[in-house]
Amino acid sequence: MNTKERGRRRFLKGGAxxxxxxVGEIRSASxxxxxxxxxxxxxxxxxxxxxxxRFVTSVRRDPRNPxxxxxxxxxxxxxxxxxxxxxxxxxxxxxxxxxxxxxxxxHGMVDRPLIFSMEELKRLPSVSRIHFVECAGSGDSLEERxxxxxxxxxxxxxxxxxxxxxxxxxxxxMLLRETGVQKEATWLVAEGAxxxxxxxxxxxxxxxDDVLVAYGQNGEPVRPEQGYPLRLVVPGFEGVHNIKWLRRxxxxxxxxxxxxxxSHYPTQRPDLGKARWFQFEMGPKSVITFPSGGxxxxxxxxxxxxxxxxxxxxxxxxxxxxxxxxxxxxxAELQEPVLRMAHTRFRFPWNWDGDxxxxxxxxxxxxxxxxxxxxxxxxxxGGVDSEYLKTTRNKVNHINAIQPWKVSRDGSVRNALL
Amino acid sequence: MNTKERGRRRFLKGGAxxxxxxVGEIRSASxxxxxxxxxxxxxxxxxxxxxxxRFVTSVRRDPRNPxxxxxxxxxxxxxxxxxxxxxxxxxxxxxxxxxxxxxxxxHGMVDRPLIFSMEELKRLPSVSRIHFVECAGSGDSLEERxxxxxxxxxxxxxxxxxxxxxxxxxxxxMLLRETGVQKEATWLVAEGAxxxxxxxxxxxxxxxDDVLVAYGQNGEPVRPEQGYPLRLVVPGFEGVHNIKWLRRxxxxxxxxxxxxxxSHYPTQRPDLGKARWFQFEMGPKSVITFPSGGxxxxxxxxxxxxxxxxxxxxxxxxxxxxxxxxxxxxxAELQEPVLRMAHTRFRFPWNWDGDxxxxxxxxxxxxxxxxxxxxxxxxxxGGVDSEYLKTTRNKVNHINAIQPWKVSRDGSVRNALL
Numbered sequence: 001m002n003t004k005e006r007g008r009r010r011f012l013k014g015g016a017x018x019x020x021x022x023v024g025e026i027r028s029a030s031x032x033x034x035x036x037x038x039x040x041x042x043x044x045x046x047x048x049x050x051x052x053x054r055f056v057t058s059v060r061r062d063p064r065n066p067x068x069x070x071x072x073x074x075x076x077x078x079x080x081x082x083x084x085x086x087x088x089x090x091x092x093x094x095x096x097x098x099x100x101x102x103x104x105x106x107h108g109m110v111d112r113p114l115i116f117s118m119e120e121l122k123r124l125p126s127v128s129r130i131h132f133v134e135c136a137g138s139g140d141s142l143e144e145r146x147x148x149x150x151x152x153x154x155x156x157x158x159x160x161x162x163x164x165x166x167x168x169x170x171x172x173x174m175l176l177r178e179t180g181v182q183k184e185a186t187w188l189v190a191e192g193a194x195x196x197x198x199x200x201x202x203x204x205x206x207x208x209d210d211v212l213v214a215y216g217q218n219g220e221p222v223r224p225e226q227g228y229p230l231r232l233v234v235p236g237f238e239g240v241h242n243i244k245w246l247r248r249x250x251x252x253x254x255x256x257x258x259x260x261x262x263s264h265y266p267t268q269r270p271d272l273g274k275a276r277w278f279q280f281e282m283g284p285k286s287v288i289t290f291p292s293g294g295x296x297x298x299x300x301x302x303x304x305x306x307x308x309x310x311x312x313x314x315x316x317x318x319x320x321x322x323x324x325x326x327x328x329x330x331x332a333e334l335q336e337p338v339l340r341m342a343h344t345r346f347r348f349p350w351n352w353d354g355d356x357x358x359x360x361x362x363x364x365x366x367x368x369x370x371x372x373x374x375x376x377x378x379x380x381x382g383g384v385d386s387e388y389l390k391t392t393r394n395k396v397n398h399i400n401a402i403q404p405w406k407v408s409r410d411g412s413v414r415n416a417l418l
Numbered sequence: 419m420n421t422k423e424r425g426r427r428r429f430l431k432g433g434a435x436x437x438x439x440x441v442g443e444i445r446s447a448s449x450x451x452x453x454x455x456x457x458x459x460x461x462x463x464x465x466x467x468x469x470x471x472r473f474v475t476s477v478r479r480d481p482r483n484p485x486x487x488x489x490x491x492x493x494x495x496x497x498x499x500x501x502x503x504x505x506x507x508x509x510x511x512x513x514x515x516x517x518x519x520x521x522x523x524x525h526g527m528v529d530r531p532l533i534f535s536m537e538e539l540k541r542l543p544s545v546s547r548i549h550f551v552e553c554a555g556s557g558d559s560l561e562e563r564x565x566x567x568x569x570x571x572x573x574x575x576x577x578x579x580x581x582x583x584x585x586x587x588x589x590x591x592m593l594l595r596e597t598g599v600q601k602e603a604t605w606l607v608a609e610g611a612x613x614x615x616x617x618x619x620x621x622x623x624x625x626x627d628d629v630l631v632a633y634g635q636n637g638e639p640v641r642p643e644q645g646y647p648l649r650l651v652v653p654g655f656e657g658v659h660n661i662k663w664l665r666r667x668x669x670x671x672x673x674x675x676x677x678x679x680x681s682h683y684p685t686q687r688p689d690l691g692k693a694r695w696f697q698f699e700m701g702p703k704s705v706i707t708f709p710s711g712g713x714x715x716x717x718x719x720x721x722x723x724x725x726x727x728x729x730x731x732x733x734x735x736x737x738x739x740x741x742x743x744x745x746x747x748x749x750a751e752l753q754e755p756v757l758r759m760a761h762t763r764f765r766f767p768w769n770w771d772g773d774x775x776x777x778x779x780x781x782x783x784x785x786x787x788x789x790x791x792x793x794x795x796x797x798x799x800g801g802v803d804s805e806y807l808k809t810t811r812n813k814v815n816h817i818n819a820i821q822p823w824k825v826s827r828d829g830s831v832r833n834a835l836l
Contacts, residue, residue: 047486048477053646059466068465076586076634077546128495168494216494337755
């Protein structure tokens with residue numbers, strides 16, 4: 001028995017007090033602070049909480065689009081600064097939740113429905129894992145073209161609905177075991193505390209595997225736009241599953257067919273049947289972040305091509321880069337450690353001779369899935385040709401096509417998907 | 419030949435343009451922007467750059483001390499938020515450096531002295547690595563007692579001069595190879611751009627190994643208090659080597675015996691001689707961050723004891739926790755991945771029975787160095803007993819003694835080093 005298992009068993013043995021916390025027994029949080037000191041923040045004290053330099057102006061907002069996307073063109077390494085983590089949906093204000101009042105209810109097909117305060121959750125065995133969260137709509141380089149006739153210009157616009165953080169929280173599987181999930185149960189539905197109360201069905205098998213109930217992000221509490229004080233992190237699954245401002249989980253024996261999942265997220269899969277209600281995993285996907293659309297190379301000579309790769313299927317095994325429009329490919333270097341369902345930074349040395357060049361990357365994950373071209377993507381996912389993808393006004397999700405960037409002789413870089 | 423070596427060779431082959439950039443040939447930075455768009459930040463737009471919740475008030479300042487220390491009592495995972503990374507020295511304002519004007523000069527015993535702009539550095543092959551930076555004075559739980567008669571109360575005060583980030587930059591070894599280091603050279607001295615121009619000698623052997631010239635921290639530019647726009651990261655070495663606002667590196671055939679290194683940093687090592695001018699590596703060290711001094715357990719029952727371990731000697735191999743004042747020890751679980759010269763999060767399940775308990779951790783690194791008790795530390799480092807350490811007004815650095823926290827029956831936690 002390893003340390004982890006020992007810890008788990010100990011917790012369960014000592015968990016009687018928690019199991020006693022049935023629904024309705026909401027304890028007063030006052031007087032129970034697991035007391036960090038909470039000194040007054042004096043804004044005049046720059047050392048209390050250090051801001052970035054006034055010369056650093058990277059922001060989530062894309063100047064030509066109201067969506068709140070991660071500025072990947074400025075990214076380095078694999079951690080996304082929490083302040084720059086994309087936010088979807090963009091049309092709501094994050095709720096202003098007092099963590100001392102917040103509760104998580106787990107009920108439905110369970111023997112012991114439970115309510116947890118934030119303090120109670122933080123007493124439990126925790127884990128930290130580096131994972132990406134990505135919206136199913138990320139990678140759609142064509143959407144802007146459909147709206148206003150031109151391709152999305154920057155990598156923030158094409159791929160900025162993904163981000164990667166070190167998430168800390170408790171395993172949902174542990175909470176579910178405490179509640180005693182009934183044996184007929186096969187699904188759950190998770191719900192947020194915002195006024196609209198977005199919710200999403202998740203298979204119990206995934207919930208019992210690696211789903212996190214997260215209160216920490218990159219070493220501090222989850223930011224408001226990412227779900228403060230509590231969110232789900234569902235590694236590798238479409239972003240919509242990662243319910244923010246998490247307040248309720250109901251265990252079921254079927255998916256709950258929420259509005260979100262019946263209206264926006266079904267996908268055409270001619271290889272599997274006419275359509276598919278649930279398509280969970282993202283990727284494999286990669287994109288070059290430098291040089292990328294809207295940037296400009298000042299002169300010929302040496303550059304390091306760099307970008308990110310990720311897959312909902314597991315770890316990235318390989319990233320290849322082409323500097324000649326896909327005729328030849330060479331392996332890029334991957335930044336260690338390469339982690340499951342996490343952004344993986346790749347780097348590739350390049351001498352630009354001053355001629356036109358088309359740069360692109362493709363990745364392979366550790367279940368041997370390989371990133372497709374746009375034409376291949378159309379055939380796999382929609383049973384359509386790429387012409388359809390270019391012109392349809394239907395929402396197309398899960399686009400993970402190879403993204404080419406064209407470098408012109410003047411050093412300017414533009415989207416060359418079409 | 420692996421990808422990395424291929425990349426390196428390609429770069430060197432293509433590096434002629436860079437090698438031509440000798441001292442004096444400072445090129446105008448204007449018109450050479452490797453152009454990320456720099457839209458106006460509108461402060462009224464909360465989505466541009468997301469702040470933390472108003473309920474999150476963790477700050478670097480310790481209420482009873484002007485030093486700017488990391489609030490480890492609130493930490494989760496291994497990444498320290500950049501805004502909460504400790505700052506030493508605390509008595510200066512970070513310089514307000516325009517990155518377009520900033521330059522790094524490498525000169526001294528080299529064939530081709532070079533000046534790099536920030537843009538030129540960012541074109542070069544880069545790496546990202548997760549490393550801690552720790553002040554040599556960190557871990558001194560006794561310092562406050564000497565000043566005002568009571569032990570430092572919180573882990574922020576005792577151990578808050580350490581932090582861990584994903585650093586991105588170029589390897590110093592690559593820059594040094596470009597300059598052509600002469601074969602008699604054995605040391606270098608690095609210097610910052612702040613008015614005081616702190617500098618520190620570093621052995622060439624270390625510089626050619628794993629030292630980073632870093633411009634990125636946790637996915638964005640290094641924060642001003644950590645050296646924006648450029649700093650050294652010298653993995654595992656005392657913090658003072660990690661020169662901030664880096665502007666100059668001079669290659670030498672002996673240490674330069676800077677003020678800092680001759681006045682503050684020599685250490686007594688009776689096992690090696692009477693004293694030692696240079697003592698580079700930190701740790702092995704560990705500390706429990708929860709429960710820690712100043713916190714309070716609301717009731718008996720299950721808690722997860724958690725903390726951080728790190729070593730300048732390499733990776734953490736093992737952390738043990740004692741809940742009975744050191745009579746018995748059990749292995750804690752280590753958060754994966756465990757990285758060289760990086761904070762390592764450990765976790766240990768504990769049922770508090772309501773009686774007094776003394777909690778402490780000790781770590782072992784992968785060169786089999788083990789964290790000492792205070793008494794052992796005194797013997798190893800000062801040739802003194804712990805009574806000397808308790809009373810001396812001399813500065814004692816590198817204290818990596820085991821840190822005990824005592825839990826009283828009322829749940830309060832206090833420093834139990836003495």
